[in-house]
Amino acid sequence: DTAVSQTPKYLVTQMGNDKSIKCEQNLGHDTMYWYKQDSKKFLKIMFSYNNKELIINETVPNRFSPKSPDKAHLNLHINSLELGDSAVYFCASSQATGGNYGYTFGSGTRLTVV
Amino acid sequence: AQSVTQPDIHITVSEGASLELRCNYSYGATPYLFWYVQSPGQGLQLLLKYFSGDTLVQGIKGFEAEFKRSQSSFNLRKPSVHWSDAAEYFCAVVPSSNTGKLIFGQGTTLQVKP
Numbered sequence: 001d002t003a004v005s006q007t008p009k010y011l012v013t014q015m016g017n018d019k020s021i022k023c024e025q026n027l028g029h030d031t032m033y034w035y036k037q038d039s040k041k042f043l044k045i046m047f048s049y050n051n052k053e054l055i056i057n058e059t060v061p062n063r064f065s066p067k068s069p070d071k072a073h074l075n076l077h078i079n080s081l082e083l084g085d086s087a088v089y090f091c092a093s094s095q096a097t098g099g100n101y102g103y104t105f106g107s108g109t110r111l112t113v114v
Numbered sequence: 115a116q117s118v119t120q121p122d123i124h125i126t127v128s129e130g131a132s133l134e135l136r137c138n139y140s141y142g143a144t145p146y147l148f149w150y151v152q153s154p155g156q157g158l159q160l161l162l163k164y165f166s167g168d169t170l171v172q173g174i175k176g177f178e179a180e181f182k183r184s185q186s187s188f189n190l191r192k193p194s195v196h197w198s199d200a201a202e203y204f205c206a207v208v209p210s211s212n213t214g215k216l217i218f219g220q221g222t223t224l225q226v227k228p
Contacts, residue, residue, distance in 0.1 A: 031214060041152075041202055043218040056215055090157065097214035100146055100165050107157035 003027050004106040006091050012112045013081055021076045021109045023091030029104070031055075031097050032074035034066060037088040037108070049074055050097050081113045116141050118207050120219035127195050128227045135190040135222050137205030145207040147188040148216070149179055152202040161203075164188060175199070200226045 004025045013019050025032060033056075034046040048056035049068040063079040078085060088108045095101035119138045127133055139145060147164040162173025169181040179190045188205060205219040 033216070035216075041221050043158075043204065043206075043221075045215050045217070048214065092158075092216075094214060100208075102148075102160060102163055103216055104160075105150075105158040 002106075003104050004091055004093055006089075006106040006109050008109060009107065010110050010112075012114065015081055015083060015113055017081050018077070018079045019081060019111070020078070021089055021091075021111070023074045023076070023106060025072055025091075025093040025104070027093055027095075027104060029093040029095050030071055031094045032068065032071070033092040033094075033103070034074065034076050035090040035092060035105075037090060039087070043090070047074075047076075048097070055097060078111075081111075083113050086111055086113045116209065118205055118217055118219040120203075120205050120222050122222050123220065124223045124225070126225040126227060129197050130194050133190075133192045133195045133199070133224070135203050135205075135224070137188045137190065137219055139186050139188070139205075139207050141186075141207065141209045143209070144181075144183060145209045147179075147181060148206040148208075149173065149177070149188075149190050150204045150206060150218075151175075152204065152221075154201070158204065161190070195224075195226055197226045197228065200224055 007022045031050045033048045037043045046060050047066040051071050052068045065077045068074045088110050090108045091106040092103045094103045149161040150158040161177045162171045164171045164181045171179050203222045
C-alpha cells in the first residue's frame with residue numbers, strides 16, 4: 001500500500017480550466033501539506049491542514065483552494081489555470097505539527113498548463 | 115533573513131569517491147534538520163533527520179550527516195558514491211518556533227561519473 005498517494009500523476013490542461021489534484025494518506029497522520037516544486041526544482045509549502053483545520057496558508061493566489069474532507073485526505077483545487085501554474089505538486093503528511101515527527105511525501109503530480 | 119542554503123547547485127563525483135553536500139541554515143534556535151533525495155521523476159525520500167542528541171546521524175543508503183551548531187551546518191556525507199546515487203538532494207529545516215512548516219534549500223544536483 002502506498003503511504004501517501006496522489007492522483008493524477010500527470011495532468012495536462014489548457015489555460016483557464018479548473019482542475020483538482022487528490023491526495024490520500026493511510027498512515028493515520030493528523031497533518032497534511034501541499035508543496036509546489038517549480039521548474040528550478042525549488043520546493044515551497046503552500047498549505048497545511050491539521051485534522052481538517054487549515055494551519056498554514058502561504059502567499060498563494062486565491063485560485064488555489066485546498067479542501068480536507070477528513071484527516072486522511074487533502075485535495076487541491078485550482079481555478080482559472082495559468083501557464084505559471086505548471087509545476088510538480090507534492091502532497092505530504094506528518095504525524096502531527098511541530099516538525100519532530102518527520103514527513104512522508106507522495107510521488108508528485110506534474111501539472112502542465114498549455 | 116531566515117533561510118536554508120545549499121551552496122553547491124551541481125556536484126560531479128566519480129563512482130567510488132567520497133561525497134559531501136553542504137547545508138547551512140540561518141535560524142536563531144537549532145531547527146529540526148532533514149536531508150531528502152529525489153531521483154528523476156520521483157518523489158522525495160527521507161535520507162536522515164536530526165532533532166537532538168548525537169550530532170552525527172546515520173541514514174539510509176550509507177549516508178550520514180553531521181550537525182555543527184557553531185557553523186549552523188548540517189552537511190551530508192557518503193564515503194563511497196554509487197552510480198545510483200545520482201539524484202537531487204535537498205536539505206530542509208523546521209524552525210523550532212514553527213507550526214511544522216518544512217523549509218527546503220535550493221537543492222544540489224549530484225552527477226556520478228563512471
